[in-house]
Amino acid sequence: MYQVNRERLIQTFLELVQINSLSRDERNMADRLTRELQELGVEVVEDTAGEKVGGNAGNLICTLKGDASKPTILFTCHMDTVAPGLNIKPQLLEDRITSDGTTILGADDKAGVSGILEMVRTLKEQNLQHGTIVLFLTMGEETGLLGSRHADWEKLPKIDMGFAFDSNGPIGKVVTQAPAQERIEVTMHGKLAHAGVNPEAGINAINAASLAISRMKLGRINERTTANIGNFHGGDATNVVCDKVTIAAESRSLVLEELEAQTQHMVDAFQAAAAEYNTTCDVTVQRMYSNLNHDVESEVVQTAFKAVRSLGFEPSTMASGGGSDANVLNGMGIPTVNLAIGYEKIHTVSEFIRLNDLENGARLLVAMTQAVL
Structure with a gap:
């Protein structure tokens, strides 16, 4: 037929x-x-x-x-x-x-x-x-x-x-x-300093961002929800305390409430790490599709x-x-x-x-x- x-x-x-x-x-x-x-x-x-x-x-x-x-x-x-x-x-x-x-x-x-x-x-x-x-x-x-x-x-x-x-x-x-997907873009701020002469004067944005990511639930969260860090960029030289890191991440879920909870968990981790390092971060979240x-x-x-x-x-x-x-x-x-x-x-x-x-x-x-x- x-x-x-x-x-x-x-x-x-x-x-x-x-x-x-x-x-x-x-x-x-x-x-x-x-x-x-x-x-x-x-x-x-x-x-x-x-x-x-x-x-x-x-x-x-x-x-x-x-x-x-x-x-x-x-x-x-x-x-x-x-x-x-x-x-x-x-x-x-x-x-x-x-x-x-x-x-x-x-x-x-x-x-x-x-x-x-x-x-x-x-x-x-x-x-x-x-x-x-x-x-x-x-x-x-x-x-x-x-x-x-x-x-x-x-x-x-x-x-x-x-x-x-x-x-x-x-x-x-x-x-x-x-799943619905949300894209999370983060800029973690730090403070420049010479890494060999006075590293104490700086705030390493790589360290702060890494701390945040280490605390996150990522990968397969459950049968309905996943999360991932897609890229991480920061620093130009080994002798400089990095003052800025940019991160792109995502969360996906078949259930919107779980999607929103996972995204908030990731945002909270970045903001908490920034506070512990006495710095700030800029976070934007965009719903890519329903x-x-x-x-x-x-x-x-x-x-x-x-x-x-x-x-x-x-x-x-x-x-x-x-x-x-x-x-x-x-x-x-x-x-x-x-x-x-x-x-x-x-x-x-x-x-x-x-x-x-x-x-x-x-x-x-x-x-x-x-x-x-």
Whole structure:
């Protein structure tokens, strides 16, 4: 049921992964997708997200008009990839596609993007009925969901439910839980002094910041919450007592109360250490995105389940430790789940996707358009 053109899909994927599109440099990818979608009769609008975050392309907000009496659904994938992702040379093997081992492959998320193009072609060729479909193709997802967080939301029509195609795992897995994230940026102040002549006159910001971190609960806090120190920078010379350290950290949790408690624990540790060293610290906390939490009986989950079952797969839910554009869409009031599309070992030079998973991901997109009729 819901067959797609496998060879065309594979060829599209091979072409797309060879388009350089690191985060904030998605221009060539956006132009290719704009051209192809417009040729298929899809309305394409590019927003100003790229301008807001220093990129050379915005998000593509694409509308394939359909039966207005049916729910309007949104599909989202991202156009950007991580490094090392320049000049990718995909290798087509008997049952899978890999890179040549020197770069990532870029199946995250060009498997999803290729599937979207094949889905539109299939709807047209097979004259399948559908409601209005919005394609939200984002820039900068790999660098903190920049595209979706800075989207021109007024350019989107009213959406009934959304589906991200951007998760690892076998076809049929539906991400119904994903954490909210807060970013913590700290500047620990100290006082300069000569480290050999009069160190007593100085206040070592490295010592103060290190004391704070040593007192923190970090890593896996429990099955719902994690925390991490991402970078720590300070000092220029060994003969100078360091007067400033900057730290970037994060906390994540499936439960907002636990997220806020973990973040406050980390902030308190920095402030207490600064007080003990008779100095100060500047702390800023930013909620990067909201959590994702859908009951299995919710309409958006049951719609995904219906589509999965129509292909002969058994659906199941899972929780993710990472955020995606689905988190942002949920935060904007659009019920959205994230669906697994089968890519493996993403963000490594060993990344690959099986040909059957690439095909079934595209079939699932088609099935989703029919599940809401």
